[in-house]
Amino acid sequence: MAPRLEARSLVKRFGPITAVDHISLKVEAGEVLGFLGPNGAGKTTTMKMLTGFLDPSEGEAYVGGVSVADDPERAKRQIGYLPEGAPAYGDMTPRGFLTFAAETRGLTGAARDAAVARAVHALSLDRVIDQTIETLSKGFRRRVGLAQAILHDPDVLILDEPTDGLDPNQKHDVRNLIDGMRKDKAIIVSTHILEEVEAVCTRVVLIDRGRIVFDGTPAEFRGRAEGAGTLRVILPADAVEDAVEQFEDLDEVSAMDRHPTPDGRVRFTLTGDDRIALINRVTGVIDGAGWPADELELDAGRLDEVFRALTSRETDHQDSNQGQEVRA
Numbered sequence: 001m002a003p004r005l006e007a008r009s010l011v012k013r014f015g016p017i018t019a020v021d022h023i024s025l026k027v028e029a030g031e032v033l034g035f036l037g038p039n040g041a042g043k044t045t046t047m048k049m050l051t052g053f054l055d056p057s058e059g060e061a062y063v064g065g066v067s068v069a070d071d072p073e074r075a076k077r078q079i080g081y082l083p084e085g086a087p088a089y090g091d092m093t094p095r096g097f098l099t100f101a102a103e104t105r106g107l108t109g110a111a112r113d114a115a116v117a118r119a120v121h122a123l124s125l126d127r128v129i130d131q132t133i134e135t136l137s138k139g140f141r142r143r144v145g146l147a148q149a150i151l152h153d154p155d156v157l158i159l160d161e162p163t164d165g166l167d168p169n170q171k172h173d174v175r176n177l178i179d180g181m182r183k184d185k186a187i188i189v190s191t192h193i194l195e196e197v198e199a200v201c202t203r204v205v206l207i208d209r210g211r212i213v214f215d216g217t218p219a220e221f222r223g224r225a226e227g228a229g230t231l232r233v234i235l236p237a238d239a240v241e242d243a244v245e246q247f248e249d250l251d252e253v254s255a256m257d258r259h260p261t262p263d264g265r266v267r268f269t270l271t272g273d274d275r276i277a278l279i280n281r282v283t284g285v286i287d288g289a290g291w292p293a294d295e296l297e298l299d300a301g302r303l304d305e306v307f308r309a310l311t312s313r314e315t316d317h318q319d320s321n322q323g324q325e326v327r328a
C-alpha cells in the first residue's frame with residue numbers, strides 16, 4: 001500500500017537560495033513526525049510543497065499515493081494543514097470561518113454542521129464561537145486554525161508550529177489532541193520546542209539548510225548527545241580500590257573515569273550502551289558493598305545539545321543566503 005504521505009527528493013529554489021535540498025520522507029498512519037530545524041532550515045517550505053501550496057522546483061509529493069502535482073484536489077482532500085501564524089478572514093467569527101472552510105471541502109447541510117460542531121468541541125472553541133477572529137487571543141486564533149485543519153477528518157495532518165502562542169495548559173491540550181488522533185492519521189508537526197518532540201512525536205526529522213541531518217526516534221535523537229548513557233556516582237575514598245575492581249568486572253560498563261571531588265571523595269563516570277542494565281548492575285554492586293553513594297545520576301542526553309551539534313548557527317546560515325530576499 002502507498003504510504004500516507006511521501007516526499008520524493010523535493011527541492012525548492014528561490015533564485016540563488018536552495019531552501020529545500022532533496023528531501024525524501026515517508027510517513028505512515030500512527031506516526032507523529034516532529035519536524036525540527038533552526039530558523040530558515042526549510043520546514044515551512046517543505047510543508048507548503050507537501051500540501052500543494054507551493055510547487056517544487058524538483059521532486060514530487062504524494063498523499064495516499066495521489067500525486068499532489070497531478071491531482072491536487074484529490075490530494076488536498078486527504079490533508080489537513082495548519083499554516084504558520086493566524087488564519088486569514090479575521091473579520092469572520094470562528095463559526096462563520098469553519099462553516100465556510102467545511103463548504104470549500106464539499107461538506108453541506110447536516111454533515112457540514114456536524115463537522116463544525118466536532119471541531120469546535122475538540123478545540124474547546126464554544127466560548128468564542130461568535131466573536132470575530134481578529135479580536136481573539138493568539139492562542140484562540142491558533143485553535144481556530146487547528147479546528148479548520150481537522151474539520152474533514154483527514155488522513156494526513158500537517159501542522160506548522162501548532163502550539164505557537166499557546167499557554168502551557170493549551171499546549172498540553174493540543175498535544176493530547178494530537179496524540180488522540182495519531183492512531184489513524186499520519187501527522188507532521190513542525191516545532192522549535194524540543195520538549196514537544198518527546199511529548200508527542202514518535203519520530204524526529206531534523207533538517208538543516210534544506211537537508212535531512214537526522215531521522216530516527218526521539219530516544220535515538222537524545223542518545224546522540226555527548227555523555228548520553230553515562231552514570232555518575234560519588235563514592236568515599238576508601239571504597240575506590242574495591243569499586244574500580246568490581247566495576248571493571250561488569251560487562252555493562254564499557255568505559256570508566258574517575259576524578260577526586262573537593263571534599264576528598266571520588267566521582268566515577270561509567271559508560272555503557274544499555275543504560276537500564278548499567279544502572280541496575282552498578283547500583284547492585286554499590287548496595288552489595290554497602291558504600292554510602294552520593295549524587296547517583298544517569299545522563300540520558302540533552303535534546304538541545306544534539307540539535308546544536310547537528311545544525312549550523314543562524315549566522316552561518318544567513319551568510320550562506322547573503323540576506324537576499326527573493327520572491328517565489
Ligand SMILES: Nc1ncnc2c1ncn2[C@@H]1O[C@H](COP(=O)(O)OP(=O)(O)OP(=O)(O)O)[C@@H](O)[C@H]1O
Pocket residue numbers: 014017018019037038039040041042043044045046321325326327328
Ligand atoms: N518566498 C521566498 N522568497 C525567498 N526566500 C524564501 C521564500 N520563502 C522562504 N525563503 C527562504 O527559504 C529558506 C527556508 O525558509 P522556511 O520558511 O522554509 O524555513 P523554516 O525552517 O520554516 O524557518 P522558521 O523556523 O523560521 O519558520 C529561508 O532562507 C527563507 O528565507
